Amino acid sequence: MMEFDKELLTKMYYRMNQARFFEEKVAWLFSRGQVHGTTHLSMGQEGSAVGACLALDEGDLVSLTHRGHSQAIGFGLDVKLMMAEFLGKETGYCKGKGGSMHIADLKSGNIGANGVVGGGYPLSCGAALTQKYKKTGKVVLCFAGDGSTNEGNFHESLNLASVWKLPVIFYVENNLYGMSTPIEKHMNIENISDRAAAYGIPGLTIDGNDIIEVYKIVRKARQYAHSGKGPVLIESKTYRYNGHSKSDAQVYRSKEEVEAWRQKDPITRFERYLEEDKVMLPDQMVQIKEAAYQSIEDAVEFAKNSPEPPVTAVLEDVYA
Numbered sequence: 001m002m003e004f005d006k007e008l009l010t011k012m013y014y015r016m017n018q019a020r021f022f023e024e025k026v027a028w029l030f031s032r033g034q035v036h037g038t039t040h041l042s043m044g045q046e047g048s049a050v051g052a053c054l055a056l057d058e059g060d061l062v063s064l065t066h067r068g069h070s071q072a073i074g075f076g077l078d079v080k081l082m083m084a085e086f087l088g089k090e091t092g093y094c095k096g097k098g099g100s101m102h103i104a105d106l107k108s109g110n111i112g113a114n115g116v117v118g119g120g121y122p123l124s125c126g127a128a129l130t131q132k133y134k135k136t137g138k139v140v141l142c143f144a145g146d147g148s149t150n151e152g153n154f155h156e157s158l159n160l161a162s163v164w165k166l167p168v169i170f171y172v173e174n175n176l177y178g179m180s181t182p183i184e185k186h187m188n189i190e191n192i193s194d195r196a197a198a199y200g201i202p203g204l205t206i207d208g209n210d211i212i213e214v215y216k217i218v219r220k221a222r223q224y225a226h227s228g229k230g231p232v233l234i235e236s237k238t239y240r241y242n243g244h245s246k247s248d249a250q251v252y253r254s255k256e257e258v259e260a261w262r263q264k265d266p267i268t269r270f271e272r273y274l275e276e277d278k279v280m281l282p283d284q285m286v287q288i289k290e291a292a293y294q295s296i297e298d299a300v301e302f303a304k305n306s307p308e309p310p311v312t313a314v315l316e317d318v319y320a
């Protein structure tokens with residue numbers, strides 16, 4: 001821990017807490033019928049998402065999944081605009097028309113969350129080709145889920161990115177399930193990273209609940225992609241505590257399994273590191289946590305006080 005500067009450690013802790021509080025609030029708002037549609041919670045996956053985003057350089061790009069709240073917060077998006085989008089308000093990232101699953105913000109380099117499973121792979125290749133063509137020196141971090149690696153998009157994109165040596169990091173968050181299907185029923189290999197060999201690119205499996213390991217490996221992958229050597233596949237093993245989406249009785253897994261993963265919680269684990277290495281005082285940690293909590297309270301206030309989009313705007317930004 002000593003090798004990391006305090007600012008980075010603070011960001012890791014702040015953003016992981018922000019993501020957790022954001023989703024607790026999202027679940028609460030949902031349970032009170034204040035939100036339309038559905039949402040996919042990523043509680044338990046905060047270390048995986050935040051650590052990967054923080055390993056990027058300023059100006060790098062990301063492509064997010066349907067389970068994208070922690071990814072977006074990890075990338076540093078404004079929780080006020082996220083909450084407004086979630087509640088369908090005009091002040092949201094997509095003017096209230098995208099909702100939880102489609103938070104995009106091209107200005108910051110977030111090319112979008114995606115409701116299409118595996119939809120981010122070809123988009124990331126396109127964005128990476130642009131960086132290469134324009135010689136910007138930027139890389140693309142492409143988030144994805146384990147289930148999506150069985151889709152044609154995954155294989156076609158990894159092949160193309162390898163042949164064209166595109167600066168993209170394919171970052172698969174393996175949370176052991178695709179909806180209700182456990183990974184052993186949807187693929188016959190233990191590590192998704194083994195699939196990299198088929199495309200002649202490096203593949204690594206990491207402990208996604210250890211934000212320090214995540215950061216270190218993604219940082220190395222970034223250097224590799226940036227140097228012009230081409231893409232990298234990283235499999236980040238992690239777990240979601242909640243059901244797949246809002247309607248999920250979770251009969252496909254046991255309470256014991258969920259509890260065992262809660263014992264490996266990324267936020268608690270990081271707190272233990274901070275305490276053991278004495279890099280942060282308990283008081284400082286409490287302060288950071290409280291600030292993260294307050295930012296979400298403020299975001300809800302902002303979103304609730306924001307106007308609904310007017311009916312006249314219904315066709316704006318729909319066609320390009």
Ligand SMILES: Cc1ncc(C[n+]2csc(CCOP(=O)(O)OP(=O)(O)O)c2C)c(N)n1
Pocket residue numbers: 065066067115116117118144145146147148149175177178179244
């Ligand atoms: C192309 C496509 N097929 C199916 C779906 C329905 N669907 C939504 S999420 C999901 C499971 C995705 O699993 P995984 O990639 O492991 O991501 P996770 O939900 O676990 O984060 C499916 C099948 C979809 N949205 N898009």
Ligand SMILES: [Mg+2]
Pocket residue numbers: 145146147173174175176177178179
């Ligand atoms: Mg999954």
